[in-house]
Amino acid sequence: MTVAVEYYVLLSAALFCIGLFGVLTRKNALMFLMSVEIMLNAANINLIAFSFYHGNLTGQVFALFTMALAAAEVAIGLGIILVLYRNFEGIDVTVPAAMRW
Amino acid sequence: MNEWIAIGALALVGLLIPLSMMAVSYLLRPSVPETSKRATYESGEVPTGGTRIRFNIQYYMVALLFLVFDIETVLLFPWAVVYRAALDSPDISLVSALGPMLLFVAILLVGLAWAWRNGAVEWTRAARRRTDYDRRPIDHE
Amino acid sequence: MALVQLESWMALAPTLLLALSALALFVIDSIDPDTTNRPLLAGTATVGSLASLAVAVWFITTGVGDPARRGELALFGDQLIVDQMALFFMVIVAVVTALISIASYDYLRGHVYQSEYYSLVLLAATGMSTMATANSLVTVFIALELASLPSYALVSILKDNRGSVEAGLKYFLIGALSSAIFVYGISLVYGATGHLQLEAVAENVGAEGFDGLLGVGVLMVIGGVAYKTASVPFHFWAPEAYEGAPAPIAAFLSSASKAAGFVIAFRIFTTAFPLEAMTEIGFDWTMAFVVLAIVTMTVGNFAAATQENVKRMLAYSSVGHAGYALIGLAGLAVDGGQIVLAAAMMHLFVYGFMNTGAFLFVAMAEYWGVGRTFEDYNGLSSQAPVACGALAVFMFSLAGVPPFGGFFSKYFLFTGILETASGNPWLLAVAAALVINSALSLYYYARLVKAVWFEDPVAGRGQLTQPTGLYVAVVLAGVMTVLVLPGFGPVADAAYAAASALGP
Secondary structure, rough: OOOHHHHHHHHHHHHHHHHHHHHHOOOEEEHEEEEHHHHHHHHHHHHHHHHHHOOOOHHHHHHHHHHHHHHHHHHHHHHHHHHHHHHHHOOOOOOOOOOOO | OOOOHHHHHHHHHHHHHHHHHHHHHHOOOOOOOOOHHOOOOOOOOOOOOOOOOOOOHHHHHHHHHHHHHEEEEEEHHHHHHHHHHHOHHHHHEEEEEHHHHHHHHHHHHHHHHHHHHHOOOOOOOOOOOHHHHHHOOOOOO | OOOOOOOOOHHHHHHHHHHHHHHHHHHHHHHOOOOOOOHHHHHHHHHHHHHHHHHHHHHHHHOOOOOOOOEEEEEOOOOOOEEEHHHHHHHHHHHHHHHHHHHHHHHHHOOOOOHHOOOHHHHHHHHHHHHHHOOHHHHHHHHHHHHHHHHHHHHHHOOOOOOHHHHHHHHHHHHHHHHHHHHHHHHHHHHHHHOOOOHHHHHEEEEOHHHHHHHHHHHHHHHHHHHHOOOOOOOOOHHHHHHHHHHHHHHHHHHHHHHHHHHHHHHHHHOOOHHHHHHHHHHHHHHHHHHHHHHHHHHHHHHOOOEEEHHHHHEEEHHHHHHHHHHHEEEEEEEEHHHHHHHHHHEEEEEEHHHHHHHHHHHHHHHOOOOOOHHHHHOOOHHHHHHHHHHHHHHHHHHOOOHHHHHHHHHHHHHHHHHHOOOOOOHHHHHHHHHHHHHHHHHHHHHHHHHOOOOOOOOOOOOOOOOOOHHHHHHHHHHHHHOOEEEEHHHHHHHHHHHHHHHH
16 A cells, blocks of 8 residues: 555645745744755655656655755855854844845 | 554554543642742752853864765765675676775765865864955955 | 777766866865965866866867767766767856966965865866756756855855855855755656656656646746846846855856856756647747746846946846847747757857956956946056956947957847747747847946046056956957957857757
């Protein structure tokens, strides 16, 4: 007995939307980073569920790569947040606004 | 008829047991309110300061290094899965099965050596290059 | 017949050389972490990128990737492909990287993180070069991240400069968001087709019956591409990142990074989502690109016209040029449209020189410390006539004034659209937008030339030094922008060959 692939897509879509909501509403840079991680993991759920559904391993391997890249992205992101903290005494992403579009 | 019923029953029992125990103890125990019972350490130690203290930045450096290298090892898994089969296959030589992964690890080692030499894993704060950092007159208003 | 027979993986030599020089820089920095031996570091980066350029040009002349001569080389189970388009864009990336490395020699004087800077530049260039060869959504994504992650660090490398940090933060935030959207789109495409390799995706479009998922996935992939090429709706980062970043990095991002973004767009949409099959399931993506092209070029040019800050003006103009290059995808049709695609590639090639040159002039102005607005640039020509002459070439070429390279690529774009417009009347609107925006862009480009050449010099400006590296880079870019004129034949041929080999 297996769970139909549609439910996985629903789960991942829900996670993606939660992440997107976090990105759009949070001011804290770390919360932003976590929200992006949720979005990336939503994609991973999709990849693995469809990998199972289609019966090939491509999706699973790509999910491993996505995880590695997510870690690298977090490393860079934390570095930038650190210099943000040093320059602006806080990690509110709405504070640095000297340049406006 | 449906194997989910067993799981549902287990979940139900798992919820009922702690809830009923809490209910029974609530009914049986005597109620003696006392302020010292609400202290963090009932033994008498008075806690001071907040829990949010700032950690040394070195933790952050080590954590970052760990994060990156830890996740990179994930990429060894797909290789490890096929390695034995690749060795048994007559078409694939040892070099072409092992070589790419050795190259991958070698590149990681270059990165690690660089981080080491630049003081990322020194526990005491290294006297990092702190010269006149950016002396070009770029004034971002 | 070449003199030597090379292994097929050697076709990646232009990319590998960039990666090797990056590693070499890491090794140099490991041996002596406190080195400020600028000639050695800048020299390694320059030599590496020039070697990459030379090998790529050599491959093109010996016919690597030409289906009629040595054939396209698919490597690692079709995950990477070296064809004419890949080599064409490898050349662009290598040229821009070389110019940046030369110019950074002076720009980075007194900077602490020398070797880190150059190795990050080369790693980003490796990513962009790999993007040109990526033939699977996996490699596309990995290469894109390899190009993006060092760029985030490079934009905010002036760690004590609030503008640089702010720019890096915004670039990173929007980049992380869009890469999440991109990878989610890829996962949906994978779900709908069961494959990630581009040709396999194309074969399975509509085969599995998840057409809705595929449509959403393609839209999200467009979003990811739009971020990398700084097109609407993900263009917000561009003015911020370019303004705050060190000027050579702004040049790098706006030329090489943009070209790399376009090469994956070209390859994904021509190979993985063939128009025929996509129209069958009711998703004609050319319309999306028609809208994106018109909106992007209009937003970019109108915003550029209102800027007072030169670097910001150039940033918005680069958004506008992304709109011009998007025409290449908007003009594709089931039968034909390669002319427009080739014209877009040519435009990106010329743009690589003229835009890099323009940003490097800004880098020189920052080096001199003359200021940031148009008024601050007044009368620079009396003190630095050569550089200002080059600047005039860049500006008129960017605007598309006849005797310069930018005119020819725009002219080919325009005639190409008119030729294919019979199949898609919306393209007439694109053509009209192209003409109107080019006319508008002449206004603000000419404004900078006027400030530099015809206004009276600002009083009290000190003697201007002559930074060798920056001068060499600016003059080289200028010479190349002019030399593209007689050399336009080969470039156009290469672009046409690349575009027609790709096929829609």
